Amino acid sequence: MPDKPKIGFYWCASCGGCEESVVDLAEDILMVTGAVDIVFWPVAMDFKKSDVEKMDDGSILATMVNGAIRTSEQEEMARLIRRKSKIVIAYGSCAHLGGIPSLANEFEKAEILKYIYSDAPSVINKEETYPLTEFKHNGRYVTLPVFRNIVRTLDQVIDVDYYLPGCPPTPKLLKQAVLTLLSGELPPKGAVLAPDYALCEECPRKKTKPDNVSFTQFVKPHMMLIDKEKCLLAQGVICMGPATRAGCEALCINGNMPCSGCFGPTSRVKDQGAKILSSICSNIEAKSEDEIDTLLNGIPDPVGTFYRYGLAASLLRKKIQEGK
Amino acid sequence: MYSTNGNNIPRIGFYICHCGHNIASIVDVVEVQKYAATLPGVTVSRDYKYMCSDPGQELIQQDIKEHNLNRIVVASCSPLLHEHTFRLAAEKAGLNPYYFHMVNVRENVSWVHDNKEQATEKAKDLARAAIKRVFFHKPLEKKTVQIKPDVLIVGGGIAGIHSALTIANAGKHVYLVEREPTIGGHMAMFDKTFPTLDCAACILTPKMSAVKSHPNITLWTYSEVEKIDGFVGNYKATIKRKPRYVNEELCVGCLDCIEACIYKEAKYPDEFNLGLSKRKPIYIPFPQATPQVVLFDPETCIDFKSHRCKKTCIEACERNAIDLKQTAKFEEIEVGTVIISTGFKTYDPKLSPQYGYGKLPNVYTSLEIERLVNASGPTAGEVVTRDGKKPESVGIIHCVGSRDEKSNKWCSRVCCMYSLKLAHLIKEHTGAEVYNFYIDMRTPGKGYEEFYDKFMNEGVHFIRGRVAEVTDWALVPEEENKLTIRVEDTLIGVVRRIPVDMVVLSVGLEPREDASEIRRMFNISCSSEGFFLERHPKLAPVNTFTDGIFIAGACQGPKDIPDTVAQAGAAAEALSLISAGKIELEPNTAQVIEKYCSGCKSCIPLCPYTAISFKEDIKKAYINEALCKGCGTCVAACPSGSITQNMFEDEQIFSEIEGLLKFAGIELEEKEVEHA
Amino acid sequence: MGKTIDVKTFALNGTANGRGEIHRRIKYESELSRDFKEKIAEIAYGEKLYSCIQCGTCSATCPVSHYMDYTPRKIIQMVREGFKEEVLSSSTVWLCASCYSCTVECPKGIKITDVMYALKREAISSAYHSKHFPASVLANSFFKQVLDHGRNSEGPLLLKMYLKTNPFMLIKNMKLGFKLWKTGRLSLKTEKIKNKRNLNKLLKNIEKAEEAEAK
Amino acid sequence: MLSSDKKWEPRIIAFFCNWCTYTAADLAGVSRLKYAPNVRVIRVMCSGRVDPQFILHVFASGADGVLIGGCHPGDCHYSEGNYKMLRRFMLLKRMLKKMGIEEDRCRLEWISAAEGEKVKSVINDMVEKVRKLGPLGIPKRISKIDKEIKIIEKEINPEEAVEHA
C-alpha cells in the first residue's frame, strides 16, 4: 500500500468551532483517519512550526485552514502551509469570508486596542500599558506577532484552492469534501464546496412563504414568539436565507432562528449584504420617506446584520477612516 | 442567424464621430481614437466626420467584413437618438445588432462642458467603459409583438378630429373620446381664422359631422379615459361615459325639451360662451354641437335638487329620450395605438392683477372677444362693452401670460396673429381706434407677414411696449371713466397713458390643468413647461417615449390651426404601425436561471406587470417574457443573483463601472473574457 | 485716436440762442466701454440684465420715468452696449426712488432697482458724477452721518443737504421745519449708537476684506 | 499615466434611468447647459435596476461619489421601480454611514425628462460637496493597508515574498 495522502489542519483567528466540527464527524473520523495521514493539526497534536518547515514543499495533499488572518503570525503560517500543501482549503466562514472576527473591520486598530486595554469596563489600566510587539526581558528580545490593521480572509493573503463554507461547516460537507479530494476528481479551482443556490431551496418553511412578502415591520427574534412553521421573513424577522448559499440544510431555521448568512453568497453575487438589503428593501410596503425611515429603525445594525460573517470579503472590506 | 465572427475573442471596432464641430470642437476625437486603439480587444479604431451618415455606416460595415469585427462601439450622440441606426448598420453587415454599444460624447460631454482637456478625458473614460462592456455582450433575438388595428384618440379638437378622419379614411377603426359634450374644441369658438380670415365654422363643422357619420369612427363625447393598461399594439382602455341624462341614440336634437324647460328664461352662465350669455339646465353647447344631443346640468336642474319639478322637458320629448336615472357607463376597448390630442388651456389673466381682469368689467380675454365677434355668439357678433356701449377705442395687449418669468416663460406663438385678427375684426365691427401693444411682432408663416402688413394699412396702432398696467384712475380729464393703459412707447422712448373703452388681453397658451394626470395615465413625459414631450423635436415630433402613444396638436406645445392639422402626422405614425402589423421591441427582458433560483419569492411582488409567477411544480420563479418590459428591478433585487436581464447583465454593468474608473489611477485587473 | 471729422454740437448760423443747436447722434465703437456691462452685472443676479427684451415694462411702471433723461429700459440697453458716459451722467439713476415696482414687474426677473444702485455707486466713484445733484448729495451725507454716528438724524441731515445744494430750499422749508419741531417730529440733535467702536471695526474689516478681494 | 499626478478631481459615477433622468441629461445637452465634467453616466432602464452592489462596487473601485437619477415618485415608467430604489437607498445610506462613507457621497435624485436644468444643478452641487469631502480612494486606502503584509513578508521570509505578489 502506498503512502496515505497527507492532510493538515490549521487555525488562525477563529473560535475553535471549526476544529470541533472535525470531531463532529463522529465515527466517520475513523474513515478519514483510515484514508489519510494527518500530519499537522496543532489543536489536537503537538507539531511545531519547525516540523512543518522541514517537510518537502507540496508534500501535503491538502490543508484545511480555518480562521481569519489578523496577525503576522497567522499570515506567516498561512504562507508556510501554502508552500507545503498542494491544495489549501479555506475552512469555515472565517477563512472563507472573514467571519465574525472581521466585524472588527468596523473599527480601527487603535480603537480596538484602546477599548480592550483601557476602555473596557472590566479593565483597569491606569498606566496605559499596551502590548508591544517587541520588548527586552532579562537582556533578551521577546517578540509578539503584529496585530494587523485589518482582518483578512485567507484568500486575501494566500492563494486558496477551495472553500468549505459555514460556521462551522457541517460534518456532511466535510466528509463530502474529503471524499472528493481522495477521489482525485477535483472541482474547478476556486469552487465553494456547497450547492450554488440559496438556502430557501432546502428550507423546510419554503412552502409557507407568501407570494407577496410585503414588510410592514422588522422585528428581532427576541422580540416576539416566533411561529415554528412559518417563513421567518413572513413574520418580519430578517432571515438571510434568500441571499445565503445552501448546504447547511437549514440548521438554524430548524432551531427556530433565522439564517444569519454564514455560508456566504452564491457564486453570482459579489456582496452578500448588498444583495439581501436590496431584496428586503425592495419589498418594504411603505412609500413615503418618513414611513420607510421608521420601518428601517427595525434594523438597527445593518452592517452587523447583513455582514455578520462576511465583512472582510465584502466590497468595502473595512470602515473608512475619517480624515484621510 | 447572424455571424458571430468567431466571438470567443472580441474583435472590437471603435468609432468616434466628429458630428461636424459638435463633438470635435470640444473633444479631441483623434486623441480618443488613438487612445481606444491601445485598449485590449480593439482591432479597429477610427474617427469620422459624421458616423450616422451613409458613408459612416458603411465604414462600420466594411470593417466588420474586412477585419472580422464582432463588437462595435460608436461614440457619438445620445443612444436615444441613433442607437437604432447603428444597430441596423451592424445587422446589415451580418453582425448581431446587440454586439453594438453606444457612447454618448455629445449630449453628455461636448455640449455640456467647455474645458477641452477634461471633456476629452471624460470621453476616453466613457469609451473605455464601453469597450470593456462589449466583451460581455451576447447575441440576442428581437422580440416582436402584434399591433391591434384599432386606434384610440383622446381629445376631439381640430387635432383629434383631423387625425380621426385620416385614420378612418384609411379603413381603420377609431375610438374618439372627448371630455366635453361636443367635439370641436377651441376652434369651434372662433369666428374667423388667420391668415385667410375664412370662417372657422365653415371649415370645422363639415369635419365634425363627418366624424359623427363616419362608419369607422366610434364617437364618445362627454367621456373620459378612466384607465389604460398594456403595451404597444395591445392597449386595453376603460372609457367612462358620463351621464347626460339623455339617451344619445334617441335624441335627435330637436331642442323641444329646452323650449319646454320650466325655466322660461335662461339663467345659468353658458360655458361655451365663457359666461357671456346664459343657458338653461337642459341645453346644447352651441347650435352646431356634434353630436346633436342635449344634456342636463344636474347642478342647476330643479329635479336633481328637489325632485319636485314638473318635468315639462320629459313631456315635450316625443322620442322619450330623457332618462333622469341615467348613470355613468364604462366601455372597455382594445386598441393598438393611442393618439393624445388634448389641446391647451388659455392663461388665466387674474394671475396678472396689473391688467385688472375680473375687477375692471371692460377688460376681456381674447377668447371672450372671439365669442363677441362671432355671429353665432352671445351678442350675435356685435362688439359691445359689458355696459352695452360700442367701444370707441380698444387696446389689445399681447403676451399676457407669455414671455414672463412670473407666469409662462414661453412665447405662445399664436397671440400676435390672433391679436391682429381681432384688431381687424373689432375695427370692422365697431370702427373703433384699435391699439396693439406688443413686445415683438411675430408673424412667421406663409402669408402671415402679409396679414400684418394689411392691418398696418388699415390704420391699427402698433405700439411697441409691454403694458405695465390697466387702471381706472384718471390723471387728466380725458381719462375719466375710461380704462387707462400705461405703457412705454419704446420705439420713441416715451411713456404714454392711453385711455380706452375696452381692453383685450391676448392670453397665452398653457398645458391643460390635468396634463400631468394624463401624462401619468399614458406613461409619457412632459417638458418643463408642462406640455407633452415628444421623443425628438425633429426626428420624432409626434412620438412619445412610450411606443404606440402619439401626440398631436397643442398638447405638445402652442400651435396654430395649420400647424395643428399638419400634426396629423401622428395619424400617419399610427397607421404605419398598424400596417406593419407588428413592432420589434428591445429584447431587454429578464430571465430566471432555473437551476439557481431557490424559490425565495422576493421578486414576485416587485413586477408591476405581473410577469413573474411562481411555478408551483418546481417551486421556482418564472418570468413571462411577453409581459416583461425590462425595467430590471427584479434583477437588482434577486438575493441570490439568479435573475439576469438581457442588455443589462450584472457583468456588463460591473465591467462598465470598472472601465470608467480605471482613470482613477488604479489599474484594475482586466477581467478574464468569459463566453457562453 | 485720430482727429474726428465731426463735432458733437454746433449752432446753425444766426440761431445761437440754443434753439437751432444741432447734436451729433452717432456713436463710434471706440467711444464705448465694453467692460461696463460686466462691471454692473457683478451684483447679485446682475447677469439677468443680459436677458432684457426691451419691453419697457420698467419704464411704464416707474412713477418717475417721465422725468428721466433716459427711461430705465434705455438705461439697461445702454449698459449692455457700453454707453458708460451717458448712463453715469444721466439724471435717471438719481431720480430712481427705489420703489422697486420695476423689479417686481420685470418679466425677465431683472433686478432693475439694484442695477440703479450699482449705477449710483459707479457714478459716485467716477468722474461723471455731479457734486451738486441733490439726490447724490443726500446719499453721500447720509453715508457720512451713519459712518460717524451709527444712526441717521433727519434734522441735521436735511440741513446739510440744503446747505450744500440749494440754500433757497432751506428758507422755503423753514416753516415746515418749525411746525415739525413744534410737534416734536424734528430735532437738530444728533443720534448716536453707544458702541461706535464696534461698528467702525466692522466697517474697517469689511474694507480690508474688500481690498484683499480686489487683489 | 492618468490623473494620479494631476490635481485631484472628484470622480462620480451616475446611474440614470433611461426615461427620465437620462433624457433630462440629453435635454441639458441639447440646451447646452454647462456643468462640471466629473460625472460619468451609466444608463439603466429604470432606477429600480440599480443594484446596491453596483454602488458599493463603484466606491470600492475608486470613485468618490455615486449619483442615482430616477423619475419623480408616481412618474416611474415602470410604475414603481423608483420607490424600490428609494427604499434600498435609504437603508444603504445608513449602512454606508456606518462604514464611514459620508452621506453626500451617495445621492438619489428625482429628475424628470423636462428637468435639464436640474441635471446641471444637481451635478454641480454634488461635485462641489464631494470636492469638499476630498478623495475617498478606497483602492488606495486598501492597497496602503495591504502594504503591511508585503513588508512583513519580505522581513520574515524573503524567499516567500517572490511567490505571492
Added chain:
Amino acid sequence: MRYLYYPGCSLKCTGRSYEESLLAVLKALKIDFVELNDWNCCGATAYMAVDESKAFAIASRNLALAEEQFKNEKEIHIIAPCSACYMVLLKTQNYLAHNAGEMKKIQSALKESGLSYEGKVKIRHPLDVLVNDFGLKEITKAVKHHLKGIKVASYYGCQTVRPLATFDDAREPVSMDELVRAIGAEPVDWPLKTRCCGASLTGIIEQVGLPLSYIILHEAAKRRADVVITACPLCQFNLECYQTEINKNYQNDLRIGVIYFSQLLGLALGISPKELGMQRLFVKPEGVYKAVKGGETVYV
C-alpha cells in the same frame, strides 16, 4: 413668543407717532417685545447708493446683535416697522443667504468685531405680526370702538410689500385692508395702494416728488376715503406734511388725514389719541374721531 423691536432712525424722529402708536397697540394686545440693544441705522436706500458691501455690513450688524441678544430664544423675530428698514434688513438677509461668498466675508468681519451672524433671524413687518401671528379674529375680539361707517384707504407704499416681502402680495396687498375690516371700518378699493409717494425725492426735487404725493391723495379723496392709513414713516410724512404745499401748487383744497395703521387700530382698541401720538398730526383725521366718539362701544 417674544419679539425684538427694531425702531430705526425715523421712528425716533419724524415718525415718532408711529413708534408711540405701535408700541401702545402691542402693549394693549399683550404682544411681548423688547427693543434691540444698541441698534444702528439699517443703511436705508441712500447707503446702498454709496457702498454695497458696507451697506450689507451695517445692516447685518443689527442681525448679529439680535442673535446675541436673543441667543437663548428658540426663534428670533425682529419687528421692523419702517418700510425701508424692513426691506433693507430683509434684503440683507436674503442676499447673504444666497451668496455664500459675501456671507463668509461678512461673518468673518463680524467675528473680528466680536459678533456673529448665522442667519437665524426672521424679519417681520408689524402688519405681518398682527395679521398672521396675532390673528384678525383676536383683533376683532379686542376692539372697543368698532369704527363703523368710515372709509379707509390703505396705502402700503413701495417697500412694505416690494420686492421681498412674502406676507402679502406685491401687487395687490390686502393685509391692511383685512385689518381695517377687522376693526369694523370699510376699506376703499383703489388702485394706488403701492404706488410711490415720491420718497426722498419730495424733499429734494419737489417738482418730481410732490405730484406723486398729490396723485395718491387726490385719488383717495376721489374714492371718498375718510382717512389714508400707511405703514411707512416717509409715506406718512410726504402725504401729510406736504398737503399745504400740494394745495398751493395744484390749486386744490385737499384735506385728508394720513395716519399710521397703528394709530387707527389704537383708536379702535380704545387707546387715547394722545397715547397714539396723534397730537403731532398736521391734518386732524376728523372723520375717524367722529366715528370713535359716535360709534357704539363694545365691552369685551
